[in-house]
Amino acid sequence: MRLIASDLDGTIIGRDGRISPRTVRAFRDAADAGVQIVFVTGRPPRWLAPLREQIGHEGVVICSNGAVLYDLAADRVLSAQTVPHRDLFAAREIILGLHPHVAFAAETTEGFQLEPGFVESGSVELLGGIVPRPLHESLEAGDSVVKFLARGGELEPDAFLAQVLPAVSHLVAVTHSAVGVPLLEMARPGINKAVTLADYAASLDIAAEDVVAFGDMPNDIEMLEWAGHGYAMASGHPWAIEAARFQAPAFEDDGVAQILETRLALL
Incomplete structure (x- = not known):
């Protein structure tokens, strides 16, 4: 060892x-x-x-x-290792096609951006004053996204992963780690x-x-x-x-x- x-x-x-x-x-x-x-x-x-x-x-x-x-x-x-914005937004559209009520967020080397509905309204205050906005508005061209997140409401976590993975694997690597929470974590492929x-x-x-x-x-x-x-x-x-x-x-x-x-x- x-x-x-x-x-x-x-x-x-x-x-x-x-x-x-x-x-x-x-x-x-x-x-x-x-x-x-x-x-x-x-x-x-x-x-x-x-x-x-x-x-x-x-x-x-x-x-x-x-x-x-x-x-x-x-x-x-x-x-x-960052996710190109074009791949992030392409994956976002595919996931919304499967589950229209999913909300998204992006972890960057500079901070954290999230869309409305990603966390409960009372939890936003705990995120240091981040104002939820659609990612196409909040992400700037130079933002280095290292993790792209999708939260699926009432979906079962393993089933959510199984449905999304084959649909977006050409764009992002997909996994999950939150116990009992339908939260997908996506990264650059490989x-x-x-x-x-x-x-x-x-x-x-x-x-x-x-x-x-x-x-x-x-x-x-x-x-x-x-x-x-x-x-x-x-x-x-x-x-x-x-x-x-x-x-x-x-x-x-x-x-x-x-x-x-x-x-x-x-x-």
Whole structure:
């Protein structure tokens, strides 16, 4: 074990935003043992405070499902894989043809833009004063979109993904990671967590077989398949569990910490 690659939400971070003391201790022990650590998340860079405040991580983070490589210590984007606006709007029209009441948003390296109906009206205040507007009005030519989002109202998440994926896969890569929420996350074709993680590991001269990865949702599948030791959380999505070679105990049982403690004892 030379590199640990871990998802955040549902893997080490709970819905309350907390990381358990046992999990914090396991990651700090791994770092003290000389193991490289990279967190690999669907979150944008602005939502990484728990890593700093609870674990004390100051290294690289792979954000936005692999579209962004971020230096947490320097607070800067190292690289970004963006979705061309023409492809974004073409995918938007196709999705609306399937489900006319879907609302959209765009995560950019500069911020966040959302359309009316994407979040509940009372939640807009929590987004830092962002005014919902149609994306063709709010997105400017120079905005670098790293994640395109579609929210499907009352649709079932897996069914929503299954319907949209074949219709737009020539334009964008599609996945989802929000438990019980019909929220599709789209990126430039060919971009996912595994692609960026593989490049990052190669930059450290670390092979896939020396990587231990943890995840719980469909957006983790490629990463769990690529890593030599990919662990799906027992509490995770059935697709992730099916794809992974190994299974970690549930999030509620500090599953990641349990696996790391066992592996560190063998170093």
